Amino acid sequence: MRQELEAWGQPQAVLPLLAEKPGRTKDEAPRRWHGQSVSRQVEVEYSDGRVALETLRFVVVHSRQLAQQQIQAYTAAQEKEAEVITAHVKHVQARWFACAADAEAAITEYASRGPGRRGRRPRPWRSHAVRYRVVAETRRVRRARRGRPAKTDPPPMEAGYHLGVEVTALANPEEDNGWTVLATTVPSEACTDAEVLQAYQEQNTTVEPGFRWIKHPAAIAPVWLEKPERIAA
DSSP states (O other): OHHHHHHHHTTOSOOOEEEEEOOSSSSSOOEEEEEEEEEEEEEEEOTTSOEEEEEEEEEEEEEHHHHHHHHHHHHHHHHHHHHHHHHHHHHHHHOOBSSHHHHHHHHHHHTTBOOOSTTOOOOBOSSEEEEEEEEEEEEEOOOSSOSOOOTTSOOOEEEEEEEEEEEEEOOOOGGGSSEEEEEESSOTTTSOHHHHHHHHHTHHHHTHHHHHHHTSHHHHSOOOOOSHHHHHO
């Protein structure tokens, strides 16, 4: 639903201005949020397990400043992923297979997935497309017998397969960035689009500080002093 609503908002020529704030610095341009609410039929699951189609209101918001931040974050993540892919390609190309079936099985293992980190499951590449192909090749191996070979003897060779890897960086279109979709059951008569956006942004000063404290080391690992001598210390 979010992707559908973002696709709906992209071709819109002008969206109403919902909020405007001054830049964080004197040189920074004012921050603006444009958006509009739309209604869609979605499946809603109630507490008793009942699922029904209900009409929900979605506020589709776009911010140019958020788009710039997302582009910068995507570029940094792509550069970091490129380093991991370089090491992954070296590992893949170093493998040698005696038959094509083993090479095909390795492609199935590697397809669209990067190596897992710290024991985690492999996850798909996010900003690169990695394609594999089976390449037949011969390589030189050590002689099975001792002694100096005759000058007329050909060098011992072995036929096998390895994987060729093609890496393509995925583009990040600017029009796909900067979108936020807010869902609410409050009708537009009771709360305007600007008020919905304001309530969402005010979470940084109301709800988020509480979550920040929950994640604080003092809340995660409290130190309980039970002995009087430790309390006195």
